[in-house]
Amino acid sequence: MSADDLKRQAAARALELVEPRMRLGLGTGSTAKHFVELLGERVRAGLEVTCVATSEATQAQALAAGIAMTTLDAMPELDLTVDGADELDGELRLIKGGGGALLREKIVAAASGRMVVIADDSKRVATLGRFPLPIEVVPFGLGATRLAIARVAAAAGCHGPLDLRRSGDTPFVTDGGHVILDASFGRIPDPPALASTLAGVPGVVEHGLFIGLATAAVLAGASGLIEMGKL
Numbered sequence: 489m490s491a492d493d494l495k496r497q498a499a500a501r502a503l504e505l506v507e508p509r510m511r512l513g514l515g516t517g518s519t520a521k522h523f524v525e526l527l528g529e530r531v532r533a534g535l536e537v538t539c540v541a542t543s544e545a546t547q548a549q550a551l552a553a554g555i556a557m558t559t560l561d562a563m564p565e566l567d568l569t570v571d572g573a574d575e576l577d578g579e580l581r582l583i584k585g586g587g588g589a590l591l592r593e594k595i596v597a598a599a600s601g602r603m604v605v606i607a608d609d610s611k612r613v614a615t616l617g618r619f620p621l622p623i624e625v626v627p628f629g630l631g632a633t634r635l636a637i638a639r640v641a642a643a644a645g646c647h648g649p650l651d652l653r654r655s656g657d658t659p660f661v662t663d664g665g666h667v668i669l670d671a672s673f674g675r676i677p678d679p680p681a682l683a684s685t686l687a688g689v690p691g692v693v694e695h696g697l698f699i700g701l702a703t704a705a706v707l708a709g710a711s712g713l714i715e716m717g718k719l
């Protein structure tokens with residue numbers, strides 16, 4: 489079975505959690521894309537839900553699928569968000585932002601009563617950090633912000649290059665107009681400590697550590713689905 493088949497299986501399991509009239513957050517990435525596709529099929533068959541997207545890409549996909557979309561301004565509380573992840577550990581702590589959507593994803597997850605992660609089981613790690621941690625920063629003062637991040641990260645036991653993400657010949661720009669530093673730490677010994685110290689660096693808009701946000705996960709692997717937390 490391909491990784492894409494596994495992602496779809498995880499998405500299909502999460503779809504079972506959706507009930508009529510729910511307020512949903514829709515994630516971003518190749519796994520969340522399956523969820524939006526499957527949700528669209530249910531909506532076209534008569535299911536009523538209202539959704540908020542975590543990126544312009546997901547917004548466009550959802551609208552094309554016929555899903556009713558709104559904003560967190562009109563609907564500031566959501567019942568359930570279903571989203572992918574780049575890594576998750578045994579405590580449902582995540583690294584997100586491989587697709588650059590971490591800021592909106594975190595805002596939407598924080599506005600949701602539940603956040604369910606869907607992924608293939610290759611995303612499960614013992615210690616976060618193998619996947620480079622995306623850190624969204626404002627372009628102004630990038631050099632100074634990068635140095636400050638390196639210093640606070642070292643104090644939290646994290647060392648490694650902070651690479652400006654590129655899209656071809658130019659820096660990758662997020663939906664919010666910011667840029668991303670991908671931090672190749674290898675391992676993050678204390679994710680909550682790093683998360684809080686990064687949040688205090690001027691110029692850092694958000695980082696891809698999601699701590700205490702995911703309430704459950706569905707991981708699809710060759711031997712079936714593994715569920716973590718309370719679905």
Ligand SMILES: O=C[C@H](O)[C@H](O)[C@H](O)COP(=O)(O)O
Nearest residue numbers: 517518519572585587588589
């Ligand atoms: O910014 C992107 C998101 O955090 C994605 O949810 C994450 O990168 C996982 O994406 P995928 O399902 O494509 O592996």
